[in-house]
Amino acid sequence: MLTLGTASAPPGRMDTGRLEVGEARDGSPVRLPVAVINGAADGKTLYVQAVSDGDELNGLGVVNRVVPRIDPSELSGAVLVVGIVNHYAFQIAEHRNPIDDTKMNRAYPGDAEGTATERIAHATYEAATRADLILDLHQGSTSRMIDEVRVRCGPRHRIHGDCLRLAKVFGCGYVLDQKGPDGQLARVAPNDGIPTIDPELGGCIGWDEESIRKGVEGVFNVLGHYGFLDREPEINEQTRARGFEQYGSPAGGLVRFKQELGGRVDAGDPLFEVTDVFGKRKARVTADSDGIFWRSRRLPQVAAGEYVCSIGTNVDQY
Template identity: 70%
Template sequence: MTTLGTASAAPGEVDTGRLTVGETRDGSPVGLPVAVVNGERDGKTLYMQAASDGNELNGVGVIREVFPQLDPAELAGEIRIVGIVNYHGFQIDSHRNPIDDTKLNRTYPGDHEGTSSERIAAATFDAARDADLILDLHQGSDSRMIHETRVRCGRRHRMHQRCLELAKVFGAGHILDQKGPDGQLARAGPDEGIPTIDPELGGTVGFDAESVAVGVEGVFNVLRHYEFIEGDTDLTPQTRASGFDQYGAPAGGLVDFAVDLGDRVKRGDTLFRVTDAFGQRKAEVTADSNGLFWRTRRLPQVATGEYVCSVGTDIDSY
């Protein structure tokens, strides 16, 4: 029997339900939407979640498309899903949990007696703790970003190669292989011996169909490769970066980019220019090193020092 919150499924069954993680200010229970798919045959366990950052919806879009396609009669093992992790942030389109003003994906493995975010992290991590694989679906918030998968445990971690393999299997096209901040699920999972990745499915407001499609294919790549379902996965080489150069605006105004997302850049290449409202140039910013144009802000207006773009560095093929 596979159980997650009120969802419970015997071999060959599927169920949905709610995972209680506290109460709202009027005393109503807070229940995260959850699902379990229990295959007819024995196999591995996959834990998958979305929207730990409450305004990152592409992962929710992936789960919405993947779940109806999961047939327990064709599945070996089990899949546990938390469809929306940051319940409070999701309700108001907020990246952070507004109850404690916290970025929830900095609170893993959580605390059952802690803040709202810590309690949600603890409850969801309990569901993941004995899994064989973890997918934590994200996007680059509402920035513009290439499709990538993040390996966050660090290159010296005992699980690094297995996390890197999982990222390659997911197949988003780009991998950021850089140790992440404390409290990320993609850090806490490997510490428990579980290969964990953080797919960043583009960046948008609402759903982006192309990014959702990349995520859906990525999930099914994982299901095939790790023998949850039958089929083969083509492990094609991907572009890997192990660092980031981030660029801010040297002056306030309007940004014009000189390169497109995914373009290779060389040190000294112009990345963007800042003009005033009349098109008069105020500043020009060039690349500090060779790399790949990875991420940009979405809106053109900037204040002095405000984030503008990022270049992935230390590029190779994996």
Template identity: 75%
Template sequence: MITLGTASAAPGEMDIGRLEVGESRDGGTVGLPVAVINGASPGKTLYMQAASDGDELNGVGVIQRVVPQLDPADISGTILIVGIVNYHAFQVAQHRNPIDDTKMNRAYPGDERGTSSERIAAATFDAARRADLILDLHQGSTSQMINEVRVRCGRHHRMHAKCLRLAKTFGCGYVLDQKGPDGQLARAGPDAGIPTIDPELGGCVGWDEESIQKGVQGVHNVLRGYGFVDGDVELEAQTRARGFDQYGSPVGGLVRFKRDLGERVSTGDVVFEVTDVFGSLKARVTADHDGIFWRARRLPQVASGEYVCSVGIDLDTY
């Protein structure tokens, strides 16, 4: 019998339940939605979670679509799922946990006696540490962004090669291979010896079907590639960026992008222009290095110095 919170499943079974992570302001129990899929045959354990940032919904869409497609009778190993991590933020469609004004993906490995976010992080990381592989499903929050997978442990980490292999198996087509901030699950997992990736499934607030389907395919790739289900994965070449050039606006006004997401950019190319409200050109910003147009703000209005876009640089194919 495999248990996660109140969900328990014998071999060949699936169950859903709740993982208690504290109490709300009215004294009621706060429980995260969880699922256990216990395969009929022994094998590895995969941990998967979504919505650690409460307005990043595409990962929830991936889980909503993947779980009904899985038959425990056809699975070797175990899949542990937390469908919504940042419970309080999800309820109010916010990025940060409103109880403690914390970005959840900076709270790992957590503290079971700490703040609301630290307690949630501790409870979910306790589940994640039971796994052989970790998928932490994200999206680009309010920005527009290509579908990518992030390897956040750093290139000198002992788990880097295994994280990179997991990213390639997931197979979004683009990988950001750059050490992430402290407190990310994609940092804490490798530190505990578990290959972990952070798929960023598109951007903007909402529910994007194309990015969700990319994530669904990525999860199935991992299930096949690591022996949870039958089938082979053809590992396609991925474009890897090792960093970003980030661009702010030199003036205030309205942004007009001159490149599309995923488009190649050469040094000196015009990346965006800024006009006044009457369409008169105020500034033109060019690329500092060759790269890929990776991420862009959603709304056109900017103040001087405000973030506009990012270009992925230091590229290779692996």
């Protein structure tokens, strides 16, 4: 019998339930939606989670479509799923947990007696570290962003190659291979020897069906390549960036982008202009390095110093 929270399934079956992670302000229990898919044959365990950030819903779209398509009678091993991690932020469609104003993906491995966020991180980390592989599904918040996968353990980590392989198998086409901030699941879990990636499935408000489709395909690529299902996906060359440059606005006004997402950029190429309300140019920003136009803000209005766009740099193919 395989159990996660109240979900429990014998071999060849699946079940859904709830994982208790704390109590709300009225004293009611906070329970995350979970699924257990226990394969008919022995094998590895895959852990999948989504909505670590409350406004990043494409990962939930992936879970919503993947779980019904996995037949446990044809599965070797098991899949553990937490469908919504950041309960509090999800309820109000905000990025951070409003209870303690904390970003969930900076709190791992968590603390069973800590803040609301740390308690959720602790409970989900305990579930995640039961697995052999971890997929932490994200998106570029509500910004515009290419579909990519992040390897966050750092190039000197002892299982960096395993994480990079997992990213290549997932197969979004782009990989950001750069050590992440403290407390990210994809940085912390490799310390326990578990290959972990952070697919960033585009960026949108609500759901983006194309990014969700790529995420679903990525999960099934992993299930096939690592022996959960009897299918071998085609593994294609990926475009990797090992640096990431962010650009802010030198002036307040309205942004006009000069590049398209995913486009190649040379040092000195214009990235964006800022105009006043009546179209008069106030500033022009160019690229400091060669790279790929990776991410940009969605709204045109910008204050002086506010984030505008990012370039993936130090690019190669692998």
